[in-house]
Amino acid sequence: MSDTNVEELIRTMSAQRVEALRVGVEEDLRAAWEKGKAAGKAEGISEGEFRGRKQGVISVALNLLRAGSQPAVVAKAAELPEPIIRKIAQDNGITLA
Template sequence: MSEVNVEELVQTMSAQRAEAIRTALEADLMAAFEKGKEVGKAEGISEGEFRGRKQGVIRVAMNCLRAGIDLETAAKAAELPVPIIRKLAQDNGIELA
């Protein structure tokens, strides 16, 4: 082989190897992106469900207090400790008997 042919062969092989590496890296990046997107979505759904449950529990407690239900019964209905129910009442201007 002549020197020119060897040099062209080396350049061609280098270019092919660089393209293979680029393609593999691109595939890895896309896989990581998709996995990150899935994890983020699951985390967001979980956080939203948690907040929704929390708001629902607070709503139950507030409705009980506004309806005049005693503190202990409101705490049982909302499945919250009495001190938290008392604090909710205080924060929302509900006077307890």
């Protein structure tokens, strides 16, 4: 085998190895991207559900306070401490007896 053929064989094998490595890295990056995207989506859904439940509890507490329910009763129904219920009332201009 001539020196030219050996050099060409080395270049070809090197190029094939570089391409194989590039494909492997690309696949790893794609898998990491998809995993991160799925984790972010799950975290976002969880956060949204939490905020939605929180807003729902506050909304019901406000409705009960506006209807004249006692803060202690609203606190028990909302499963929140009474000082929080009083703060919600204050922040929304509801006067408590």
